[in-house]
Amino acid sequence: MVNLTLLYAKAALTGFTRRGGELPTSSLDAQVTVDPEHLARYNKVCGFGVRDELPITYPHVLGFGLQIRLMTGPGFPFPLPGLVHVANRIRQHRPLRVAEPLSLHVALADLRPHERGRQFDVVTTVSVDGEEAWVDVSTYLRREGGAAKESSPRAEPPSPTARWRLPGDLGRRYAAASGDRNPIHLHPLTAKAFGFPRAIAHGMWSKARCVAAFEGRLPAAYEVDVRFKAPVLLPGAVDFSSTPTGDGWRFALWSDRPHLEGVISG
Structure with a gap:
């Protein structure tokens, strides 16, 4: 079990010494079995029902400690x-089952330039019996001084399908289910130390909650991008919208500005 509390402390203490222009070539592997009680907590906070299949976003939290x-x-x-x-x-x-042993890598x-930095x-890849079943690509931005500020024309919000009211303790509840205890999600005081007016929702909670809204309408094999x-402040409320496309769905979360935009495709 990865102790994420210690890793966050290490990150805070050693971050000022980190410099460089290349990513390390190292990788990490682990064998994982799903704890049904942990899965139930995750499903509850993200809005998924109880099923034998893992939600498509759940293996992300299994690999988060390795990340x-x-x-x-x-x-x-x-x-x-x-x-x-x-x-x-x-x-x-293909769907992953609760009882299957999972191999994580x-x-x-792909370190590359971005208009605001790099x-x-x-x-993260999950295989079962040597066969790749699931792949997750998380993209992170390192903002750098002097980089051009990203700008885009103001868009009109889509027509909402639902409104979700988010409690102030949502970040702590998702942290308990996911292991992601980044202080920006946990409490207004710790979030303010990083420049946020109050705690913000985890991005991967937002994605999972959106996917949960499509439960029962998704194929066995698909992609969610x-x-x-923009951050979702807690407590708060967001509007969810969804529109069918030729092979899936387009969806978004909005309040006074866009928070998340996504596509589900087969």
Whole structure:
């Protein structure tokens, strides 16, 4: 079991020493079995029902500790505090079952320029009996001084399908289910230390909650690709919208501005 509390402390203490222009080539592997009670907590906070199949977003939390180990390990060039999770894409080749033993592989990839700094991917793969079944690509941005500020024309919000009211303790509840105890999600005081007016919802909670809204309407194999636009402040309320496309759905979360935009495709 990865102790994420210690890793976050390590990140805070060593971040100022991290410099470099390349990602380490190291990777991490683990064998995982799903704890049904942990899965039930995750399903409850994200809005999924109880099923034998894992939600498409659930393996992300199984690999999250390995991801943080890589991003606090030797040779990683950026301090963990300040990295921005800007996108996440998950491809499920087939449903994963609760009782299946899962083989996880996590690696860093594709450090590249961005108009606001540099970005890179953390790629997590789940295999069962040697066959790849699930792939997650999380893209992180390292903002750098002097980078051009991103701008885009103001868009009109889509017509809402539902409104979700989010309690102030949502970040703590999702942290307990996911292991992601980044202080920006836990309490207004710790969030203010990083420049937020109050705690913000986890991006991966937002994605999971959106996917849960489609439960029962998704195929066995599909992809969910999202872009995280702006933080969701807690407590708060967001409007969810969904529109069918030729092979799936387009969806979004809005309040006074866009928070998340995503596509589900077969």
